[in-house]
Amino acid sequence: xxxxxxxxxxxxxxxxxxxxxxxxxxxxxxxxxxxxxxxxxxxxxxxxxxxxxxxxxxxxxxxxxxxxxxxxxxxxxxxxxxxxxxxxxxxxxxxxxxxxxxxxxxxxxxxxxxxxxxxxxxxxxxxxxxxxxxxxxxxxxxxxxxxxxxxxxxxxxxxxxxxxxxxxxxxxxxxxxxxxxxxxxxxxxxxxxxxxxx
Amino acid sequence: xxxxxxxxxxxxxxxxxxxxxxxxxxxxxxxxxxxxxxxxxxxxxxxxxxxxxxxxxxxxxxxxxxxxxxxxxxxxxxxxxxxxxxxxxxxxxxxxxxxxxxxxxxxxxxxxxxxxxxxxxxxxxxxxxxxxxxxxxxxxxxxxxxxxxxxxxxxxxxxxxxxxxxxxxxxxxxxxxxxxxxxxxxxxxxxxxxxxxx
DNA sequence: ACAGTTACTGATTAGTCAGTCACTTAAATA
DNA sequence: TATTTAAGTGACTGACTAATCAGTAACTGT
Numbered sequence: 001x002x003x004x005x006x007x008x009x010x011x012x013x014x015x016x017x018x019x020x021x022x023x024x025x026x027x028x029x030x031x032x033x034x035x036x037x038x039x040x041x042x043x044x045x046x047x048x049x050x051x052x053x054x055x056x057x058x059x060x061x062x063x064x065x066x067x068x069x070x071x072x073x074x075x076x077x078x079x080x081x082x083x084x085x086x087x088x089x090x091x092x093x094x095x096x097x098x099x100x101x102x103x104x105x106x107x108x109x110x111x112x113x114x115x116x117x118x119x120x121x122x123x124x125x126x127x128x129x130x131x132x133x134x135x136x137x138x139x140x141x142x143x144x145x146x147x148x149x150x151x152x153x154x155x156x157x158x159x160x161x162x163x164x165x166x167x168x169x170x171x172x173x174x175x176x177x178x179x180x181x182x183x184x185x186x187x188x189x190x191x192x193x194x195x196x197x198x
Numbered sequence: 199x200x201x202x203x204x205x206x207x208x209x210x211x212x213x214x215x216x217x218x219x220x221x222x223x224x225x226x227x228x229x230x231x232x233x234x235x236x237x238x239x240x241x242x243x244x245x246x247x248x249x250x251x252x253x254x255x256x257x258x259x260x261x262x263x264x265x266x267x268x269x270x271x272x273x274x275x276x277x278x279x280x281x282x283x284x285x286x287x288x289x290x291x292x293x294x295x296x297x298x299x300x301x302x303x304x305x306x307x308x309x310x311x312x313x314x315x316x317x318x319x320x321x322x323x324x325x326x327x328x329x330x331x332x333x334x335x336x337x338x339x340x341x342x343x344x345x346x347x348x349x350x351x352x353x354x355x356x357x358x359x360x361x362x363x364x365x366x367x368x369x370x371x372x373x374x375x376x377x378x379x380x381x382x383x384x385x386x387x388x389x390x391x392x393x394x395x396x
Numbered sequence: 397a398c399a400g401t402t403a404c405t406g407a408t409t410a411g412t413c414a415g416t417c418a419c420t421t422a423a424a425t426a
Numbered sequence: 427t428a429t430t431t432a433a434g435t436g437a438c439t440g441a442c443t444a445a446t447c448a449g450t451a452a453c454t455g456t
Binding site: 051 | 442
Binding site for chain 4: 213254
């Protein structure tokens with residue numbers, strides 16, 4: 001039921017344009033509480049359309065979530081490429097460092113990090129697991145090729161990336177204690193304006 | 199109506215004993231799909247009691263989950279201590295390596311790893327976030343003190359620990375591709391009997 | 397002008413699940 | 427034995443939510 005729709009860009013909003021818009025709006029919504037804890041209604045509301053229409057545009061909540069996750073991975077990938085290319089033709093480890101820095105910058109708007117985390121933890125749903133694998137595959141490949149670093153360095157890159165996820169999830173920036181500093185040292189981003197919690 | 203009882207069906211246990219038993223039974227149940235996607239009924243069924251009784255023993259589903267998460271962190275902590283102490287009085291990095299090995303062993307029964315993951319991703323619920331922080335605090339402290347390693351090494355330990363989580367979540371052992379090997383190299387556990395998926 | 401297509405919604409349904417309550421049964425104690 | 431206390435459950439409810447459908451409004455080509 002999806003014949004050719006890309007010709008000249010129409011002024012009126014097409015179904016495809018709405019799909020993309022809704023997916024973009026869905027990122028922060030799903031990023032808050034994840035797949036299972038986020039009703040489609042919330043996404044619809046954020047996008048300013050009726051829930052019924054979301055179900056018409058996507059094959060169920062699952063389809064919507066998968067599309068959102070794919071969008072998220074693609075955004076992350078682009079951010080990494082940009083960060084890496086900003087160094088020009090440098091040594092592999094230098095490029096990798098620049099990519100790390102780019103990833104740390106993403107902590108700024110937590111959404112992309114959190115959505116990945118939620119996608120990962122919903123991996124018991126086969127479609128989501130496959131989306132996660134596809135996204136990981138793209139990012140691992142991109143990082144490897146763009147940086148030219150060896151496997152061990154790439155692995156280290158992802159290990160510390162996952163550590164970022166933990167720090168964001170538990171909001172360790174808000175914890176003022178030695179153990180929290182141990183985990184987030186060097187990763188902590190500049191915007192530590194968050195009030196202190198216990 | 200619940201045949202899953204022990205030898206003497208007459209004897210009753212105390213509420214406290216049941217609480218502990220139910221928490222232990224809850225670990226693998228919550229480990230499958232996480233907090234939001236797991237109905238209390240499933241836990242009750244696994245423990246061989248009625249859902250109503252679970253609600254009587256715990257302050258709501260949230261209380262049950264928090265108790266389960268705490269139990270999980272304590273198990274992990276003990277496993278790490280055991281692994282670390284098996285080296286006797288060795289150099290910090292040696293102890294840390296032994297702990298890493300102990301953690302990798304935990305991949306064997308995925309449950310403890312997955313429950314941590316689900317707890318982390320449910321951190322938008324304040325009570326869960328605080329439980330995660332308490333658990334992390336204990337483990338970071340234990341690892342630091344038991345190994346005597348410096349902060350950077352401890353941070354690295356947790357970074358690769360989080361990488362383990364990703365590997366287990368997406369079940370990368372079942373993926374036979376270069377990018378998957380890059381991520382799981384050296385972490386892959388011996389039991390790679392899982393059939394290959396795409 | 398009109399017919400046909402496409403965007404979009406209100407109303408509804410069927411199912412799930414957290415939590416409660418009145419109740420039964422078993423042990424402890426007097 | 428009688429009374430009290432604690433373990434444990436069936437049967438409900440009220441709230442929520444994924445998904446559907448019949449329909450209306452807006453745009454398009456002819």
